[in-house]
Amino acid sequence: MAQRKKIALIGAGNIGGELAALAARQELGDVWLFDIPEKIGVAQGKALDLEQNGAVLGYDAAICGTSSWDDLAGSDVVIVTAGVPRKPGMSRDDLLSINLKIIRRVAENLRTRCSDAFVIVVSDPLDAMVYAMKEGTGFPSERVVGMAGILDSARLQLFLAREAGVAVKDVRAMVLGGHGDTMVPVPSYCTINGIPARQLVSAEKFAAIVERTRNGGAEVVKLMGTSAYYAPAASAIQMAKAYLNDEKRLIPCAAYLRGEYGYSDLYIGVPVVLGGRGVERIVEIALDPGEKQMLDNSAKAVRELLEASKKL
Ligand code: APR
Secondary structure (H helix, E strand, O other): OOOOOEEEEEOOOHHHHHHHHHHHHOOOOEEEEEOOHHHHHHHHHHHHHHHHHHHHHOOOOOEEEEOOHHHHOOOOEEEEOOOOOOOOOOOHHHHHHHHHHHHHHHHHHHHHHOOOOEEEEOOOOHHHHHHHHHHHHOOOHHHEEEOOHHHHHHHHHHHHHHHHOOOHHHEEOOEEEOOOOOOEEOHHHOEEOOEEHHHOOOHHHHHHHHHHHHOHHHHHHHHHOOOOOHHHHHHHHHHHHHHHOOOOEEEEEEEEEEOHHHOEEEEEEEEEEEEOOEEEEEOOOOOOHHHHHHHHHHHHHHHHHHHHHHOO
16 A cells, blocks of 8 residues: 655754645645754644644645654655754855754764655755765765755746746746855856747846845845745755656756766756656756856865865
8 A cells, every 4th residue: 555755854943844834735745843852842833733734725744743863764755954044144154063063963863764765955055964964874875965956046037037027937047056155057048938038138137137146045044034944945845746756857956976067076056857766867068168167166165165074
């Protein structure tokens, strides 16, 4: 008999709560919302609220709050948001030492209890955290990915749509590279229902939009004093769905590279095919020299972050 999928969410904070809400509404499976013992009440409270929400909205999913790792045994998908978010004025890299310790502890626990899971890391600084997760769990790299590209591309899509005066859903955009100030929006792959976006948005406006995208996370942090959570959660759920339903989505994710794009032994945002085997393929696209140079700079910044991690 088919069993419901089991989805573990590590961190029951802002993103964790929204992840649980989306997973439940879409009936992806039963949801375990995990947090540290001091926050067990928050995890259990959100879980109960969301189960009651199911009675109103008509979805059916068991949602439980826990601080016991044993409850997560056998999870199909694990989404990790454990850690500390940014405060105004902080860069994602400022979170490195605090969140690295947390991610290492999480990885150790996942390794023994969730050895078959597909793991999506959201905690920042993303490219270093997802690397630490792969190292700590020892899981094959196709089952450990980072969420950044969908979110950064979504921000670019929104800004382009507003500028061009068209529906957001008609805009496709691509943002590669590290999830930080060096991220690489790729204008040559931005289209509005197949039309190159550069035909509908002036070069000057495009450049301003690219800059706003790079600062898209900081813009939200400045407004509300903490990191964004609706769009990050929706982005991670899209990845979870691609895996659970073997959707073969071609989307940008932080993936482990072995020579692709000329980089090895690092995680960085690249287009991948996500399906039932996790990262089924890394897609290498042609970049013009300027774009490749930006990707090189981004890879260098990620590499520096990894070097800093090794000393911690
Ligand atoms: N194990 C599990 N959960 C933990 C641990 C741990 N060792 N340490 C901290 N947490 C929990 C916190 O108790 C908190 O409930 O992680 C949760 C984080 O939630 P928020 O503070 O609301 O942060 P959120 O906005 O959800 O962002 C989480 O994602 O996008 C990134 O920069 C963001 O790194 C941040 C992460």
